[in-house]
Amino acid sequence: MKFRPIYFTHEAIDNMRKNFAMSSAAISTAALSLFLVGVFLLIFFVWNSFMGATLSKLEIEVFLKDSATPEQVENFQNEILSWDEVKTIKYISKDEALKIFKEKMKDKPEMLEAMTGNPLPASIRVFLNDAHDTDLVVGKIKGYKNLENLVEDATVDIKYGADYIEKLFSVIKLIGWVGLAAAALLCFASIVMIINTIRLTILARKREVSIMRLVGASKWFVRWPFLLEGMFQGFIGALISIGLVYFVKVWVLRQVTEVVPFLDLSVSNVLFLWLVLGMVLGGVLIGAAGSTIALRRFLKV
Amino acid sequence: MIDMKNVTMVYNGSKSPAVEDINLKVKKGEFLFLVGPSGSGKSTLVKLMIRELVPTRGDIHIAGHDIVRMRLGKVHLLRRNIGCVFQDFKLLPNKTAYENVAFALEVIGKSQHAIKSQAPEALKLVGLKGKFDRYPSELSGGEQQRVSLARAFVNRPPLLLADEPTGNLDPSISMEIMILLERINKTGTTVLMATHDKEMVNNLRKRVVALEHGKIVRDQARGVYGHEV
Known part of the structure; x- marks a missing residue:
């Protein structure tokens, strides 16, 4: 049929x-x-x-020493950018950091008045393609060869919400x-x-x-x-x-x-x-x- | 054409057989009446021949084919060579008289052109001109039976089985149906008709096979219905 x-x-x-x-x-x-x-x-x-x-808003922030030279910072940035897991990075200078801080604290002028100069460090914010790679990338940053020239203390100055993410x-x-x-x-x-x-x-x-x-x-x-x-x-x-x-x-x-x-x-x-x-x-x-x-x-x- | 050997049919859940030890040979081109009181096994025999039922014991050959051991996937090929008029008509309720007859041609893959000429012709032959578009529920019992008959012979099968085809008809139409069946028989079709109609059987003087309590009690060429008790 x-x-x-x-x-x-x-x-x-x-x-x-x-x-x-x-x-x-x-x-x-x-x-x-x-x-x-x-x-x-x-x-x-x-x-x-x-x-x-x-999750895509989660980020790793690396706080830089004031003594790090622009050349060292740039090499560091290029290195991070070359990693596959990294989507983009954003450099925040000392001035920008202060501006962001002031914006956050505008309701508490007394805090700003107590501040002299600019105590805030510059930083690099690292955004990942996949938040699951956070640990991996943090490990890579810690393993960077000239890290001691850039960062005061790796455990304190590399910030990411480890527990929170887990x-x-x-x-x-x-x-x-x-x-x-x-x-x-x-x-x-x-x-x-x-x-x-x-x-x-x-x-x-x-x-x-x-x-x-x-x-x-x-x-x-x-x-x-x-x-x-x-x-x-x-x-x-x-x-x-x-x-x-x-x-x-x-x-x-x-x-x-x-x-x-x-x-x-x-x-x-x-x-x-x-x-x-x-x-x-x-x-x-x-x-x-x-x-x-x-x-x-x-x-x- | 039909060759039954030692056929016994016991329905599920029933102790006594509906038909027992039936031996029946029907030659090609024969006309045969199957007579007997209600419950004597006439319908069971017809159902066995189209493999609506599979016998408990025995062999059935139709046109040389062993239909007891036939695969289910092949059974429709057997049925296309057997026209069957059913006691309960078995018309498709959602199809008109015309569509019911046409269906028998559709299943064998006839062209629409052939269907349009053959289906109306068959309906006219059984006297249903003008009632093509009626649904079975809009037809009388006799009319439904005639649709069933038209469907049975429309594709010119070599074997025609008719289970009480005149049971619900008035005598004049019964006679017409009989004449029609004889004509079909004359063209070479083997016809087996189960019936109660004593007068018809006695008038036509064909081969008569009488059943009683599921057994063949008489097989007579040019026979009569039987003696009154």
């Missing part, structure tokens, strides 16, 4: 129209379950990008795993729910399947329209759920951002596109699987 796309598609659409109530049930089940999965993944992505943004990483990891497990569970529940609904729609047409077989239809001749029907139902369900998820992304995120404006909550368009693609593909595949599994028993006529 060769595949006849037009006939099978026509049959599938005709069946959906004539079993409207059942199809609607299957479609809305697919839409709701995929919506739950989609929103969950959306939250997960927002959290990830939020953590990513936060704890943060373990928390992020934990949340990531829990989120992943919950997503997997939710996906599984959705798959079971969609497959079951489609099974019910086919169960109602068990007799029809046996009639088709008895008048000489091959298994695939019976299967194709049902398979396409399941895929259409999954597809339409996915489209509806994507609409809902998009609404959540645009509207709910805006509401949250209005309430807590300092939180940088967003999902990149690329990631959202992947989510959309995943949901469509997931819907179609689950629909196909549902009808295949449901039909298996009835085809044995």
